[in-house]
Amino acid sequence: MKIKVINPNTTWSMTRTIEQAAHAAASADVEIEAVSPNMGPVSIESHSDEALAAVGVMDEVRKGELDGCDGYVLACFGDPGLHAAQELAQGPVVGIAQAAFHAATLVGRSFAIVTTLGRTLGRAHDLVEEYGFTSQCVAYRACEVPVLGLDEHPDAAYEALLAECRATLDCCAADSIVLGCAGMAGMCKRLENELHVPVIDGVAAATALVEGLVRIGMRTSKRREFANPPAKEVVGLLADFTR
Incomplete structure (x- = not known):
């Protein structure tokens, strides 16, 4: 295959x-x-x-x-x-958004999206609605790290992402976190170990x-x-x- x-x-x-x-x-x-x-x-x-x-x-x-x-x-x-x-x-x-939303609803009732820049949250809203997950997605958040920043400054990007994920879990009833960028794929397991909830990499x-x-x-x-x-x-x- x-x-x-x-x-x-x-x-x-x-x-x-x-x-x-x-x-x-x-x-x-x-x-x-x-x-x-x-x-x-x-x-x-x-x-x-x-x-x-x-x-x-x-x-x-x-x-x-x-x-x-x-x-x-x-x-x-x-x-x-x-x-x-x-x-x-x-x-x-x-x-990867499509797959991540489906996966999130198989490991919990609700999920939150944490993505890169706030200007992309409208697109995340659109996809959640298109794919039929409006009632399951309980938060849309951004760590305000540019996509290339994930690649060029991975340590700083990880800390910003971790902080935003923690803040998200503190303010909503999400059972899991969906990472809103393919460039975050390498950070998934570290985040899951820190946050103790499922963290879903769409890739x-x-x-x-x-x-x-x-x-x-x-x-x-x-x-x-x-x-x-x-x-x-x-x-x-x-x-x-x-x-």
Whole structure:
């Protein structure tokens, strides 16, 4: 089985952190291919960043289909380009926010999201509503560490994240913490040991979920909405992009 783990930003050092988390969650016979697109922003912290990153995600899924990938993990908490990727892929495509919310509700009644910047909390609200977890998510918090800060200053970022997680648990009835950035994957176990509640890394959750779906023969439905998109001409900046 081959699972392609796509970090939609173009920072390869973060992709390596994501790759380690995916390997740790996958069975020994699963091949993990962790990639960043060759186009797009170095970090994703806005709606504009997500829009730019979605094209790179689509390109990586297109290449993955040619390479025989069995499934895909979309390793950005905003799940940018998820539905477009589902249109292109035959196998399952799972976003890390999507997977983390499901995992959180299997280990507790309620969860809180702790993410990077406050400006991204609106997107977290949107995804919680879209995926059907409004009643289970009891807090939306940000540690105000930029995405690249997780990679460039990991010790300071960890302390800020730990402090925000503690403050979150003090002020709400969350049974678990969902980490709101793929770049936090390497901090998950340390946080769990400190906080004594489940701390959910979406990269691990999505990898395990995609593997399970592939093993039971599940594929992306091609009946209606996620049918392969019709071929059409693309002009301008994306004229060389093929799907």
